[in-house]
Structure formats: C-alpha cells, structure tokens
Amino acid sequence: MxxxxxxxxxxxxxxxxxxxxxxxxxxxxxxxxxxxxxxxxxxxQGVLRGIRAVIDWRALGYEVEVSLRFTLDKTEPRAFDEFIAAARDVPEVVEIQTFLGKVDVRLSVIALDMGDYQRLYRARILALPHIADIEALMHVAVVKSEERLPL
The missing domain is CATH 1.10.10.10 (Winged helix-like DNA-binding domain superfamily/Winged helix DNA-binding domain)
Incomplete structure (x- = not known):
C-alpha cells in the first residue's frame, strides 16, 4: 500500500x-x-487524516490525571451506549476506551487538583449510568507517550 x-x-x-x-x-x-x-x-485513502493541535493540559493548570476503569451492568442492553454518551458529556474526560474482558470501559480524566477531582468524581463520574464497579488509578508519571508511527 x-x-x-x-x-x-x-x-x-x-x-x-x-x-x-x-x-x-x-x-x-x-x-x-x-x-x-x-x-x-x-x-x-484516509492514511493522512489531518493536522491537529496537541495541547499540553498541564500548561493550562490541570495537575491531576486519573484512569478510571469501569465494569458495567451488562443486564441492561443499552448500558454501553448510555454510559459512553453520558461520559462524552463530561468535559474533563479526555479519552474513552472500550474493552472486552473484566473491564468494559476506561476513562482518562483530568482535574485541576485533588479537590477538583473529588468534586468531579462525586458530581459527574458517580452519576454515570450502569456502573457495576469502578477502579481508579492515579497517574504518577508518563513513561512513554508516542504519537509517531514507525514508518
């Protein structure tokens, strides 16, 4: 190709x-x-999809990044669709991934500080629909983040 x-x-x-x-x-x-x-x-051909600005959210004052892993209530047929639609409406959610396995969805969430994260978690995250289980992983360091492809 x-x-x-x-x-x-x-x-x-x-x-x-x-x-x-x-x-x-x-x-x-x-x-x-x-x-x-x-x-x-x-x-x-869709190989080159466009040019985009990559903004360092830390430069804008966001100091906290949390990876939240969700298991959804799969007895509800629309659990995935409704959860993802609601998660898209949370501005601090910067990435949404879906999986097959124990974890269904992972959200990457940013916050200004721990107080801001706690407010966000209680007001917006816990209000997301169809959550059966949630696990929070606090980011400590990014060891590798590469957008370049090995061409």
Missing part, C-alpha cells in the same frame, strides 16, 4: 505537520508537484 516515498513523506510530516508540500519536497529531494499528489492520495 505505501511505498518508500510515501513513508518518507509521512515521516517528514510527523516531524513537522505544518510543512508545506514544497518544503517536504525540498527536504526529500523530489518535485513539489509529486509530493502534493502523494499527500492528496494519502488523504483520499
């Missing part, structure tokens, strides 16, 4: 997604029109 030039373009875009096609072309030693066509094709 991807050839060597595609991979080189994607690696360059991972390094600096704001580069213009001409700048990518110059760095790779190929024609700008060729890079532009490749980028268009990669977008059309």
């Amino acid at each position: 991807l050839d060597d030039l595609d991979r080189r373009i994607l690696r360059r875009m991972q390094d600096d997604p704001m580069l213009a096609p001409g700048e990518v072309a110059d760095a790779l030693g190929v024609a700008a029109a060729r890079v532009a066509r490749r980028l268009d094709r990669l977008r059309e």
